[in-house]
Amino acid sequence: MVKNFFFQLGKYALMLRQVFKKPENPAIYLRQIMVEIQNIGVDSVGIVAFISIFMGAVLAIQMAFNIDTPLIPVYTIGYVTRQSVILEFSPTIISLILAGKVGSRVASELGTMRVTEQIDAIEIIGINPATYLIFPKIIAAIIFNPILILMSMFVAVLGGWLAGILTGLVPSSEYVYGIKAFFEAYDIFYAIIKTIVFAFLIVTISAFHGFYTKGGALEVGDSSTKAVVQSSIAIIVFNLVLTQLLLS
Amino acid sequence: MIEAKNVYKAFGDHQVLKGVSASFDTGKCNLIIGQSGSGKTVLMKCLVGLFEIDKGQVWYDDRAFSKMSFDEMKVIRQEIGMLFQGGALFDSMTVEENVMFPLAMFTNQTNEENLERANECLSRVNLENVNKLLPSELSGGMKKRVAIARAIAMNPKYLFCDEPNSGLDPYTANVIDNLISEITHEFNMTTVINTHDMNSVIEIGDKINYIHEGKLWWEGDKDSILKSDNKELNDFVFATELTRRLK
Numbered sequence: 107m108v109k110n111f112f113f114q115l116g117k118y119a120l121m122l123r124q125v126f127k128k129p130e131n132p133a134i135y136l137r138q139i140m141v142e143i144q145n146i147g148v149d150s151v152g153i154v155a156f157i158s159i160f161m162g163a164v165l166a167i168q169m170a171f172n173i174d175t176p177l178i179p180v181y182t183i184g185y186v187t188r189q190s191v192i193l194e195f196s197p198t199i200i201s202l203i204l205a206g207k208v209g210s211r212v213a214s215e216l217g218t219m220r221v222t223e224q225i226d227a228i229e230i231i232g233i234n235p236a237t238y239l240i241f242p243k244i245i246a247a248i249i250f251n252p253i254l255i256l257m258s259m260f261v262a263v264l265g266g267w268l269a270g271i272l273t274g275l276v277p278s279s280e281y282v283y284g285i286k287a288f289f290e291a292y293d294i295f296y297a298i299i300k301t302i303v304f305a306f307l308i309v310t311i312s313a314f315h316g317f318y319t320k321g322g323a324l325e326v327g328d329s330s331t332k333a334v335v336q337s338s339i340a341i342i343v344f345n346l347v348l349t350q351l352l353l354s
Numbered sequence: 355m356i357e358a359k360n361v362y363k364a365f366g367d368h369q370v371l372k373g374v375s376a377s378f379d380t381g382k383c384n385l386i387i388g389q390s391g392s393g394k395t396v397l398m399k400c401l402v403g404l405f406e407i408d409k410g411q412v413w414y415d416d417r418a419f420s421k422m423s424f425d426e427m428k429v430i431r432q433e434i435g436m437l438f439q440g441g442a443l444f445d446s447m448t449v450e451e452n453v454m455f456p457l458a459m460f461t462n463q464t465n466e467e468n469l470e471r472a473n474e475c476l477s478r479v480n481l482e483n484v485n486k487l488l489p490s491e492l493s494g495g496m497k498k499r500v501a502i503a504r505a506i507a508m509n510p511k512y513l514f515c516d517e518p519n520s521g522l523d524p525y526t527a528n529v530i531d532n533l534i535s536e537i538t539h540e541f542n543m544t545t546v547i548n549t550h551d552m553n554s555v556i557e558i559g560d561k562i563n564y565i566h567e568g569k570l571w572w573e574g575d576k577d578s579i580l581k582s583d584n585k586e587l588n589d590f591v592f593a594t595e596l597t598r599r600l601k
Contacts, residue, residue, distance in 0.1 A: 130459055131458070134459055222440055223440060224445070226399075226436075227443075230431055231431065231455070232428045232456075233428075234428070
């Protein structure tokens with residue numbers, strides 16, 4: 107098992123070396139990046155906004171129920187909601203959601219292209235298939251995932267505010283004061299760094315499984331499952347590593 | 355001319371090619387025939403570099419292809435067109451985008467010039483008014499013809515066809531065979547075709563290589579194949595009632 111892990115890790119590194127080779131025609135790659143921004147990023151806006159608004163609302167309500175003492179000011183609910191959302195919920199939980207959505211899409215797309223010989227056809231034309239197929243996806247995710255996460259932060263904080271008002275647990279003025287209190291811009295920087303690393307992991311791990319799929323439809327499904335599971339595990343592990351590196 | 359010299363290829367413990375030496379002549383339809391599992395597709399993928407060979411050499415005219423790096427191979431690959439068994443058209447692209455793809459990638463032509471060339475290739479394979487269709491909207495025969503159009507778009511010197519008429523009705527299969535043969539002679543290409551369709555052998559087999567148990571067992575042409583006394587070849591060629599009656 108350990109031997110296989112290092113074998114796969116080596117294969118993954120070799121794939122990355124292929125991915126970052128000089129593109130044959132930069133104009134075509136630029137167009138591909140735009141296509142992937144649409145496929146990977148813009149198409150995820152809806153699900154990210156939906157999850158974020160409920161995530162923020164639940165966080166605010168839970169805080170309100172748990173901070174049921176006059177010793178802690180009410181604005182703490184807004185403050186804690188904002189901090190939880192910025193530091194952890196948006197970058198990590200939304201990245202895990204994207205690992206499911208984007209990861210399975212990338213792995214199944216490349217896996218299907220592999221088993222239907224489309225990747226061989228690209229190679230025969232004289233194009234490096236790893237660069238052509240994977241590089242634009244990486245760039246698209248690295249550009250657009252931070253935008254998604256920033257949007258998620260805003261929507262989640264908004265969700266918390268709405269929940270507070272609608273349930274009557276937090277007055278609007280207290281919540282707004284809380285979300286502005288003790289703000290550190292570095293927290294956003296930390297979240298963006300995490301998001302970029304997670305975006306890279308999601309796309310490259312999923313692409314790795316799709317690109318090296320062997321067999322037929324069943325194996326494409328297997329690749330898709332492995333892509334989601336392994337990119338989720340990588341996110342969890344790198345979350346700890348990056349937190350230690352950036353916040354300690 | 356393409357030459358395979360003493361080519362070996364194994365997958366794990368399974369030795370598929372056991373020292374195949376064969377040559378494929380310019381301006382001819384060179385057929386590779388053999389039973390399923392004999393190593394035809396593996397040989398073809400070794401010839402185009404999709405599989406790395408374990409031992410031996412592959413030469414394209416005076417260029418040692420098998421010794422080249424991935425980047426060096428890319429130059430020769432721009433001279434290769436390949437028709438895959440299932441067509442291997444890009445699902446997300448329309449017919450014209452599929453044919454224009456290599457042109458857009460490797461030429462400095464304008465989009466209009468690329469489109470003109472794509473239309474020329476599509477009309478050469480007798481396909482018109484299908485430019486905006488997606489591969490999923492095409493029949494099996496049309497997919498193969500679009501794949502041929504894509505393969506010839508860059509005026510290749512070498513054309514590879516992996517079972518070009520598998521899954522097609524006899525009439526369409528014949529149309530595809532004749533199309534490949536015409537294109538080969540018209541553009542003086544070196545064409546290598548993998549097939550186990552005896553009709554193709556009789557119709558377009560300018561040169562035939564019979565692969566058996568991972569080795570080149572027999573070579574000849576469409577006239578000599580029917581007169582051969584090679585037992586294994588005869589078992590393969592005359593396996594059906596139709597070919598036995600033909601004999």
